[in-house]
Amino acid sequence: MLNLIWLFLIVSSIVVAAINGRMELINQAVFEGAKNGVTVCFGLFSVIAFWMGLMRIAEKAGLLQLLAKALTPIVGWIFPDVPKGHPAIGYILSNISANLLGLGNAATPMGLKAMEELQKLNPDKQAASPAMCTLLAINTASITLIPTTMIAIRMQYGSANSVEIVGTTLVSSFAATFFALLLDRWYRIRSRQLRK
Template identity: 45%
Template sequence: MNMIWLILISVSIVFAVFTGNLEPFTKAIFDGAKSAVETSLYLLGIVSVWMGITRILEDSGLIYRIAHAFQPIISRLFKNIPGDHPSITAITLNVLANLLGLGNAATPLGIKAMQELDTLNPDKGAVTFEMMIFVILNTASIQLIPFTVIGILAAFGAENPAEVVVPVLIATFISAATALIILFSFRKILK
């Protein structure tokens, strides 16, 4: 990947020099760097807020009530996980973060969920079916409210940044459902 970036940058510099656009090229590089830093800080704020909220939910015990509400759905998908296992809470937090479109905040929660799922794994280092289901849910990440996308669109001056809500919901639902159907189909075929 580093080689690809090196080639892209080198070709861009050569074209900028030969076309006489070195000054606009340099300005674009610095404007892009500034925009990247601003966007990163904005996203860091969103992640920090969500992580703070999840910490409050966890410390207050409310997350266990939310996990209990989601338990029938989670239990249907993850049939081999005991109902009181900590992975249920970790999976629930990850799903909630994804539902709210906070993919960056969902990452540490996803890592925690996989670690908890691995405690149930009799063959350490191998991927269990429950881990596969979780990877699909985490990757497809059905989003009711894509806060991160809305935030980025708002930061860049979109007139109606929330207009992406319905298309994102439809696309993420279809991708998650399709992936789960394929996974369960392969499991039946390979049994």
């Protein structure tokens, strides 16, 4: 569906530009957009490499395991359907830890592996399980302590204080995660009531 929306936007902009005789604006936008995309990507490479390196050091030093241990009781409460010691819990903990540190790119593979493991526990293979929906809600809202990608983009565009967004990001991502979990619980209770 998203591909169709993008196709519609691109085709309609070309048609409108052709009708108004402004096709040079399309060419200019295409090349300017490509240039900006490459520039932003190069800026992100350095920051993501830095944080991935720190994450690797934290992993080797055992800090991620400490963070995962601290989160284990919370994850057990959030995912009551997943048995203790199941591989999905490890992937969920890694995913949440990476998201906390603002490493969405590093969190994605762990989230996919967690979904894979949760699918093995899913009795109905054609529909998402409650645990899968909860993981999706957490990933969509995602509490972030250090918004590394946004800091990198702000640095790339010459922000005077690129880290000033940390406080507001923390508050907004905490609120988003809180309400995502609240709605998730409400839907779980509601679906149980409807099944009775």
